[in-house]
Each structure stands twice: as C-alpha cells, then as structure tokens.
Amino acid sequence: MGKKVVYVIGGVVVSxxxxxxxxxxxxxxxxxxxxxxxxxxxxxxxxxQRRRVRAQGRKRLGS
Structure with missing residues (x-):
C-alpha cells in the first residue's frame, strides 16, 4: 500500500x-x-515558488 493510500484511510477513520x-x-x-x-x-x-513546487512534482513522476 502506498503512503497516499495510508493517509487517505487514516483521514477517513479520524473523520x-x-x-x-x-x-x-x-x-x-x-x-x-x-x-x-x-x-x-x-x-x-x-x-x-509555485513553479518550483510543480516542477518537483513532475520530476518525481518520472522516477
């Protein structure tokens, strides 16, 4: 299970x-x-700074 899935499930449980x-x-x-x-x-x-954040997200997608 990925980290994002764990966070979503945790958020649902807490809510x-x-x-x-x-x-x-x-x-x-x-x-x-x-x-x-x-x-x-x-x-x-x-x-x-927003451009830098978006660029980091695109860079991670390829790796």
Whole structure:
C-alpha cells in the first residue's frame, strides 16, 4: 500500500471518529480545515515558488 493510500484511510477513520464523538457540524469544520490548510499554504507562495513546487512534482513522476 502506498503512503497516499495510508493517509487517505487514516483521514477517513479520524473523520468518522470525530463525527461520532463531536457531532456532524464540528467534524465537518475539522475536515474542511484539514483540506483548506494545504490549499491556503500553496496560494500564499510566490509564482516562482509555485513553479518550483510543480516542477518537483513532475520530476518525481518520472522516477
């Protein structure tokens, strides 16, 4: 199993536990916060830094 699959499965399990313990509204806010954090961090990068991040992703695809 790849690392990404493990992270996705872990995220689903944590969100289901949060749903049971905290209730649907707070669990939804937690899941949205976890999804929004990397998006906001990417949007805060300069255009040159974004190009560098995209280039790193393309470089890893070939290896």
């Amino acid at each position: 289901l536990i949060a749903l049971k313990i905290l209730g649907p509204l707070i669990a939804l806010l937690i899941v949205l916060g976890v999804v929004a954090l990397p998006v906001v961090a990417y949007m805060m990068l300069d255009p040159s």
